[in-house]
Amino acid sequence: MASNGNDGDIKSSFSFSDFPEDVQICILSFLDQSELGTFASTSKRFLSLCRHDQRLWFSMCDRRWGRSKTLINKWGNGKISYKLLYKTLLEYENLIGFWRRCGTSAGTAVQPSSPLVFFEWGPFYITGSRVSPSKTRTYEVIKLPFLWISLTSKGESINYLDPEGKLELSENLVDSGELSVLDNDLIPVNVSFMGKCHVVLEESVISIGNSLNSSSSPNGRFIKVHSSGNVRGKEYEDVSGSPGSLPDRLMSEIYQHFANRTSPGGNGSSRRQRRKEKEKQGRRKLEPEHFVKIVNCSPTPARPLQGLWKGIGDDMSLEFYLTSYDDIGGIACRRIEDSSRPFNGYNPVFWTSSTTLIEPPFSAEEEYEYHSRVHLRPPAEADDCHDHLQRSDHGAVSRMLHMTSSYDLVIPGTTINPRQVEGRIWQYRNGTYGFGFLRNNYVIDLKHIAQDGHLLDTMEFSND
Amino acid sequence: MIVLNSSDGATFEVEESVAVQSQTIKHMIEDNCADTSIPLPNVNGVTLARVLEYIKKHAEAKDDEEGLKSFDAEFVKVDQASLFEIILAANYLDIKGLLDLTCQTVADQIKDLTVEEVRAIFNIMNDFTPEEEAKLRNDHAWAFE
Numbered sequence: 001m002a003s004n005g006n007d008g009d010i011k012s013s014f015s016f017s018d019f020p021e022d023v024q025i026c027i028l029s030f031l032d033q034s035e036l037g038t039f040a041s042t043s044k045r046f047l048s049l050c051r052h053d054q055r056l057w058f059s060m061c062d063r064r065w066g067r068s069k070t071l072i073n074k075w076g077n078g079k080i081s082y083k084l085l086y087k088t089l090l091e092y093e094n095l096i097g098f099w100r101r102c103g104t105s106a107g108t109a110v111q112p113s114s115p116l117v118f119f120e121w122g123p124f125y126i127t128g129s130r131v132s133p134s135k136t137r138t139y140e141v142i143k144l145p146f147l148w149i150s151l152t153s154k155g156e157s158i159n160y161l162d163p164e165g166k167l168e169l170s171e172n173l174v175d176s177g178e179l180s181v182l183d184n185d186l187i188p189v190n191v192s193f194m195g196k197c198h199v200v201l202e203e204s205v206i207s208i209g210n211s212l213n214s215s216s217s218p219n220g221r222f223i224k225v226h227s228s229g230n231v232r233g234k235e236y237e238d239v240s241g242s243p244g245s246l247p248d249r250l251m252s253e254i255y256q257h258f259a260n261r262t263s264p265g266g267n268g269s270s271r272r273q274r275r276k277e278k279e280k281q282g283r284r285k286l287e288p289e290h291f292v293k294i295v296n297c298s299p300t301p302a303r304p305l306q307g308l309w310k311g312i313g314d315d316m317s318l319e320f321y322l323t324s325y326d327d328i329g330g331i332a333c334r335r336i337e338d339s340s341r342p343f344n345g346y347n348p349v350f351w352t353s354s355t356t357l358i359e360p361p362f363s364a365e366e367e368y369e370y371h372s373r374v375h376l377r378p379p380a381e382a383d384d385c386h387d388h389l390q391r392s393d394h395g396a397v398s399r400m401l402h403m404t405s406s407y408d409l410v411i412p413g414t415t416i417n418p419r420q421v422e423g424r425i426w427q428y429r430n431g432t433y434g435f436g437f438l439r440n441n442y443v444i445d446l447k448h449i450a451q452d453g454h455l456l457d458t459m460e461f462s463n464d
Numbered sequence: 465m466i467v468l469n470s471s472d473g474a475t476f477e478v479e480e481s482v483a484v485q486s487q488t489i490k491h492m493i494e495d496n497c498a499d500t501s502i503p504l505p506n507v508n509g510v511t512l513a514r515v516l517e518y519i520k521k522h523a524e525a526k527d528d529e530e531g532l533k534s535f536d537a538e539f540v541k542v543d544q545a546s547l548f549e550i551i552l553a554a555n556y557l558d559i560k561g562l563l564d565l566t567c568q569t570v571a572d573q574i575k576d577l578t579v580e581e582v583r584a585i586f587n588i589m590n591d592f593t594p595e596e597e598a599k600l601r602n603d604h605a606w607a608f609e
Contacts, residue, residue, distance in 0.1 A: 014545065016588055017588070020555060023567065026564070029567075030571035031574060041579045042582050042590065
């Protein structure tokens with residue numbers, strides 16, 4: 001029951017409305033959408049505040065994604081509805097991190113297709129970059145941005161595939177709709193979320209009004225991005241009733257004209273639009289690309305070996321490894337490679353059936369096993385370093401683990417010499433680890449691919 | 465040292481380097497309004513004492529993240545009326561960290577409440593008709609479409 005404070009008890013008669021509005025907004029900005037719903041239901045005034053106040057929704061966005069991640073006031077050229085932005089970023093934030101492309105894909109001639117993709121925040125967009133090991137025989141990785149995900153000031157999704165990695169987005173460019181006119185290499189795409197761990201990129205339906213001489217566009221033609229750019233909503237905003245119309249008078253008048261010709265109810269225009277779309281299906285340049293999220297890409301205290309790592313392998317080139325803890329108490333490590341190789345880019349490296357790391361002191365045999373090995377290093381580094389330096393940059397071995405099996409040599413039907421398949425994992429004091437097999441005498445040391453949401457050791461990749 | 469006067473006549477001394485955590489006080493000092501003492505007619509003695517406790521702690525233990533975290537957690541364990549007074553003071557004195565801390569505390573309270581409970585705690589008059597209220601209850605999401 002609402003108390004009115006007149007009944008003389010010690011309860012405060014202070015009302016939320018007694019707070020200055022800035023303070024009200026500050027308090028409410030700490031809530032999420034559904035909690036705000038509770039508050040909005042208290043009175044008409046607060047319903048209106050919660051539904052419409054741009055400052056409130058801006059603060060909510062800013063608290064959640066502003067400052068260190070992205071610049072809230074730059075999205076949609078600063079003119080967007082912040083409530084809409086909140087809902088959108090809530091969906092988009094799930095993209096951030098590492099994903100793996102499913103299936104094979106033809107890379108461009110210059111950039112070999114890498115299955116590893118990294119999404120990160122930009123100032124007013126999200127970028128997806130293909131990540132691949134450099135061929136420079138160092139720990140450097142190549143990061144090639146290929147996907148740009150942003151919003152117009154109306155809140156429409158605007159996503160571009162940029163296969164050559166050439167685009168530089170500015171806020172104005174996103175809004176003007178001139179992006180696609182500028183560069184024919186850009187492909188408008190839809191980004192569809194199938195649950196939290198699966199994303200599909202598809203080329204957007206493009207309408208080309210070639211026969212229309214519109215003076216509004218410099219080339220005499222205009223290309224539109226389908227306004228329901230994401231599967232989550234279909235917006236029917238235009239007066240003519242045709243889905244996803246251009247905000248262009250001429251276009252909608254034409255549709256009106258055809259609509260009236262075919263039937264009074266305007267069904268003709270949508271039938272015609274659908275037929276046009278079917279025609280366009282055949283003209284798509286791009287196969288849909290599917291991405292699956294790589295969950296658990298970082299180690300945790302309970303799972304110190306887990307995550308995405310990079311290391312110099314026995315062919316002295318940099319490779320990516322994914323180590324994961326499975327449901328039956330073991331750990332498996334796989335290489336992530338270009339999918340044109342066998343096993344579809346997911347090559348097994350080792351597995352172990354126990355996750356319990358062994359603490360020092362180690363037996364003399366184990367000490368010898370470790371210290372007699374060579375750490376595989378980038379050739380440039382190996383020349384400079386003295387032996388003792390090689391071991392000290394990741395710290396002493398803090399714990400170790402017996403590796404039950406490597407995948408390479410398990411040939412069904414033959415008897416296995418344990419020494420052929422067994423190996424060791426050595427965890428280092430700095431949190432990284434290395435591994436080696438008993439059948440050889442070196443250690444593959446793994447390093448972090450990313451830290452605090454940023455890729456490490458990226459190098460510029462120039463196409464020319 | 466800066467001298468601060470609360471609304472009810474209490475006097476407090478605090479070092480300038482600490483006091484300037486309040487942007488309001490900082491501007492007053494810069495504008496030379498602080499010769500003898502600074503009057504703060506919007507803050508009573510009890511509340512001002514608490515606010516000073518906060519800014520003193522945050523000045524002296526600036527780099528001790530863990531320590532400040534536990535201090536802050538204890539600091540907001542006060543009754544509702546006092547908390548609201550501190551919020552108003554933090555807003556008037558423009559101390560961002562304190563304002564964020566106290567506002568978040570209030571928000572955390574809201575998180576666990578039902579609509580009726582929120583109305584009760586914050587003395588909000590329900591001006592919906594029963595029909596309107598029923599509709600709100602039914603389609604909560606509608607309010608945010």
